[in-house]
Amino acid sequence: MALSEFEIKKCEKALEDFLQKRRPPAHLRSEVDLAYRQDGHTIVIYELRQNYRNKAEMIEVDIAKLTFVQTKKVWKIFWMRQDLKWHSYQPYPTARTIEEAVTVVENDEHACFFG
Structure with missing residues (x-):
């Protein structure tokens, strides 16, 4: 069962608030x-x-994964290691x-998400 509309809106709000705090200044956003x-x-x-070989191309680098486990009513938190596995x-x-x-992702106490 997917998240309800209410839960989706709650997620969007939490993530938008996070992005407002962590995003780079507007003049750099075309690069990162x-x-x-x-x-x-x-x-x-x-x-x-920006792809360092082709500045017109953008690449995605995964930082954190949050997965809701419906049966336990918890969010699991994952980070991407150098082996490119969660x-x-x-x-x-x-x-x-x-x-x-x-x-937890924002505070990044052990420098796993943002180095």
Whole structure:
């Protein structure tokens, strides 16, 4: 079962607030920016960067993945390691709300999401 409209709006609000705080200044956004995509119960936060070989092309670099587990009513938090696989964010592997999950990514206490 997909997220309800209410839950989707709640996610959008939390993520838009996060992006407002973390996005680079407007004059740099054509070179580097932050965005997110949602697919079912999963939200991926990613960075958009100019391809260093072709400046007209933008590439996506995944930063964090938040997945809602309906049966447990928790958000699982993942980060992308150098092996390009998602790994559970061990200091805080789950969060009760989307706001709490986004706060974990924003604070990035162990420099896993933003280095």
